[in-house]
Amino acid sequence: MSTTRISVSSLAETKMALHSAKHGFSNPIHGIIVGKSSGTDSVVEIIDAVPVCHEVPTKPIVDMALRLVDAHLQQQGDDDLTIIGWYTSNASTSDDETPNLSACRIASAMSDCGQGGGGDNFILVMVTTSGLLAAVSKDSDSSLSPLCRVFQKDAKTKAFSNEVDSSLVTQENDTSYIISKALSKEMPIYDFVDHITNYGSEDWNSMDWIKNGAIKL
Amino acid sequence: MGPEENLPTLIAQKDHLNVLRYVRAHQLREPNLVVTHGKILIESKSLGDAERLASLEQICIAACDIGDLDLAESCLDTIVNPSSNNKSSLVVTKESSRYRKLLALCLEAAGNYESAGAVYDILLQDNPSNAYAAKRKYCILAAQRGKEGDAMKALDEYLSKHPGDLAAWNEMAEACLSVSDFKGAAYCYEELVLGCPLDSNIHTKLGEAYCTAGGVENAKLARKHLAQAVQLDPNNLRAWYGLVAAAEGYLEEIEKMSKNKREAEDQGMEVAKELIKFGGEKLVGIYKGTKMARVVNAVLKESSETL
Numbered sequence A: 001m002s003t004t005r006i007s008v009s010s011l012a013e014t015k016m017a018l019h020s021a022k023h024g025f026s027n028p029i030h031g032i033i034v035g036k037s038s039g040t041d042s043v044v045e046i047i048d049a050v051p052v053c054h055e056v057p058t059k060p061i062v063d064m065a066l067r068l069v070d071a072h073l074q075q076q077g078d079d080d081l082t083i084i085g086w087y088t089s090n091a092s093t094s095d096d097e098t099p100n101l102s103a104c105r106i107a108s109a110m111s112d113c114g115q116g117g118g119g120d121n122f123i124l125v126m127v128t129t130s131g132l133l134a135a136v137s138k139d140s141d142s143s144l145s146p147l148c149r150v151f152q153k154d155a156k157t158k159a160f161s162n163e164v165d166s167s168l169v170t171q172e173n174d175t176s177y178i179i180s181k182a183l184s185k186e187m188p189i190y191d192f193v194d195h196i197t198n199y200g201s202e203d204w205n206s207m208d209w210i211k212n213g214a215i216k217l
Numbered sequence B: 001m002g003p004e005e006n007l008p009t010l011i012a013q014k015d016h017l018n019v020l021r022y023v024r025a026h027q028l029r030e031p032n033l034v035v036t037h038g039k040i041l042i043e044s045k046s047l048g049d050a051e052r053l054a055s056l057e058q059i060c061i062a063a064c065d066i067g068d069l070d071l072a073e074s075c076l077d078t079i080v081n082p083s084s085n086n087k088s089s090l091v092v093t094k095e096s097s098r099y100r101k102l103l104a105l106c107l108e109a110a111g112n113y114e115s116a117g118a119v120y121d122i123l124l125q126d127n128p129s130n131a132y133a134a135k136r137k138y139c140i141l142a143a144q145r146g147k148e149g150d151a152m153k154a155l156d157e158y159l160s161k162h163p164g165d166l167a168a169w170n171e172m173a174e175a176c177l178s179v180s181d182f183k184g185a186a187y188c189y190e191e192l193v194l195g196c197p198l199d200s201n202i203h204t205k206l207g208e209a210y211c212t213a214g215g216v217e218n219a220k221l222a223r224k225h226l227a228q229a230v231q232l233d234p235n236n237l238r239a240w241y242g243l244v245a246a247a248e249g250y251l252e253e254i255e256k257m258s259k260n261k262r263e264a265e266d267q268g269m270e271v272a273k274e275l276i277k278f279g280g281e282k283l284v285g286i287y288k289g290t291k292m293a294r295v296v297n298a299v300l301k302e303s304s305e306t307l
Helices: A010-022 A059-076 A101-112 A129-136 A175-185 A192-197 A202-206 B007-012 B016-025 B031-041 B049-066 B069-080 B097-109 B113-126 B131-142 B148-161 B166-178 B182-195 B200-213 B216-232 B237-255 B259-264 B266-287 B293-305
Strands: A005-008 A029-038 A043-053 A082-089 A123-127 A148-152 A169-171
Touching: A005 A010, A010 A029, A010 A043, A010 A082, A010 A123, A010 A129, A010 A175, A029 A059, A029 A101, A029 A123, A043 A059, A043 A082, A043 A123, A043 A192, A059 A082, A059 A192, A059 B200, A059 B237, A059 B293, A082 A101, A101 A123, A101 B166, A129 A175, A192 B237, B007 B016, B016 B031, B016 B049, B031 B049, B049 B069, B049 B097, B069 B097, B097 B113, B097 B131, B113 B131, B131 B148, B131 B166, B148 B166, B166 B182, B166 B200, B182 B200, B182 B216, B200 B216, B200 B237, B216 B237, B216 B266, B237 B266, B237 B293, B259 B266, B266 B293
Parallel strands: A005 A043, A005 A169, A082 A123
Antiparallel strands: A029 A043, A029 A082, A123 A148
16 A cells, blocks of 8 residues: 555646546546655645546657646746646546556556656546546535545556555545536636647637646636 | 528527437537427427427437436337327337337436347347447447457457448447557558548548557558648648657667668658658647747757757
């Protein structure tokens, strides 16, 4: 069991929830997690999420998206903010057990390349349907069904099967309220694939997939 | 419906019948819209018999899509038992195959896969070449966790009997991708390319699948198909990105080869380097003046520096 402590910002959770809800019709979703991760004190801060695709990702898509986001972060100038993980949600809404195969492969490849503070703290986040439902339903206790389940690499098998216990994953206050408000407002969210497949359309310029600036909490 | 009608106008005019017709004609997936407008429509007394049945069918399917099983069931009931104030000259019995298809779909939506499968089996008995029933049987397997292998076998069987069904090849390609079988996906996309050789998007997907599969030969094929994609549609941004990525992937694969084998690929390397420059210039041009220009320029500068 991992002893890493994870904190998740409302912004990141909202974006992941919106991305997942937008493509709820049997499409898997994938994206990049941006934040701060220090190898020494085993604390990982998830600060933002950049949606990449709503289909099984292929090498060109993943490579290009990662490079673009990396360049963007470098140009932003905040030295600590880097790519620290990958997030996904499974195609089938009833499948909340383990992250899908492609996400695990991508996470393995990325952590081998040394992303995320030397690779060992690299995280794979899975957005669960039960978590989404809990966030929007007013009466359930959202701590029972967390929106995000976090996985890390097992040192021996190298598979991303070590789940971080939910008690070690902290959300900001009022996250459920923020998420349900964003979902009901149907805030627009765009991923990298939206951006590259809609070149030439009227709203291409507004498909701001890296920052998704239209999402205001 | 005149040529000036579009969906937002129809919705604003509360023209429920034409909203439903528009969605049907354009084959859109808008279940919430259909249910909202459909519920009001079927209360209307001025609806003709054929329209009523078509609308009920459409609403039933939409209800299954959003999980409103009560509505779906009531639509099913109304189809076979029209109420007394809607005396219809069109009688639908429970043996009707169109009704059965709808019933089975509702059973699927309710998760009752066994009963749904049984109905499809009856339909297949009556008509062994019933493509719809065979496809739904595959869908039932695909919907269940852990049955990907069985689902792909069922789809494979379907494809051997209906090799011209391009939509099924597309479905199979996606099934292969979901189990990370990129070579298999490429095979399926090859079939699609045979059917639609001038479709830039299919060449793009094929190229991406080969690029992800890995290996020098696949990398070459990836390069070729992505080059074909941009030639067919110079505005296919996805293909341009893919072209640069595939050419780079090819060079990476060459690096892994032994020195003697590498010499045979000299020409290929020249082509790849040219493609990276060509694709890079095109991308920089596309993004000129846009918000992402700086980021794209940085990435492409990096890639041309490593050449």
